[in-house]
Amino acid sequence: MVEVGAGDTAIVDLGGVRKEISLALLTDVQVGDYVILHVGYALSKLDPEEAEKTLALFAEMNEAGSIGETAAA
Structure with a gap:
């Protein structure tokens, strides 16, 4: 989260x-x-370490998807 807005x-x-x-x-x-x-809606908070692991996994999956698309082209 980068900024708290008005209200909730x-x-x-x-x-x-x-x-x-x-x-x-x-x-x-x-x-x-x-x-x-x-x-x-924000449903729950994540531990920072767990969040970093999750973001790294998403990046890895995105990279793998891009490689697969290039190979198929």
Whole structure:
């Protein structure tokens, strides 16, 4: 999360895209926290170490997908 907005909202960075989300379902969320999102709502906070592992896995999957697309072309 990169910014706390008005009311129960926040701005998050989703791979370089900033999006406004709702924090209505969570308490004690701060800038720098990682959250699980679904349809614009933050559902839970993630441990920073677990979040980094998850982001690395997504990057690896994206890279593997790109390699597969290139090989198929």
